[in-house]
Amino acid sequence: MQITRHGSNRRTSQAVIDGHTIYLAGQIANNVKGTSIEVQTKEALANIDELLASCGSNKSKILRISVYLADRADFEGMNAAWSAWVDGENPPARATVQAALLDPDWRVEMVVTARL
Numbered sequence: 001m002q003i004t005r006h007g008s009n010r011r012t013s014q015a016v017i018d019g020h021t022i023y024l025a026g027q028i029a030n031n032v033k034g035t036s037i038e039v040q041t042k043e044a045l046a047n048i049d050e051l052l053a054s055c056g057s058n059k060s061k062i063l064r065i066s067v068y069l070a071d072r073a074d075f076e077g078m079n080a081a082w083s084a085w086v087d088g089e090n091p092p093a094r095a096t097v098q099a100a101l102l103d104p105d106w107r108v109e110m111v112v113t114a115r116l
Helices: 037-055 072-085
Strands: 003-006 014-020 019-026 062-069 093-098 108-115
Touching: 003 037, 003 093, 014 037, 037 062, 037 108, 062 072, 072 093, 093 108
Parallel strands: 062 093
Antiparallel strands: 003 014, 014 019, 019 108, 062 108
16 A cells, blocks of 8 residues: 655655555644644644645544643643544544653644544
8 A cells, every 4th residue: 555645855744644544744833833832733624624624534533642742730721722623423533641742832733643
């Protein structure tokens, strides 16, 4: 089976398709970094929507998502943006953890596995 890569450079790809499974790189809010957790979460989720669409999929086909928060105090704000976005008929498995993100202005990063 062929592996397809989207948004690639010399080091990484934004999305990799292997068979019927899509693996997204960690999605952050680069355009609005330094803003509130709600704003950053909305941008990260919009990036996920865009990448999945470019691969021929959508959020209803997300199997699993890992959410990394720089500060666990942001959980409620992230969850508010998440609840407004998530497909309630097809909610994915999700893990949320606190992690030191690479840029101190980033408050959230999300890693997705989905189906075509």
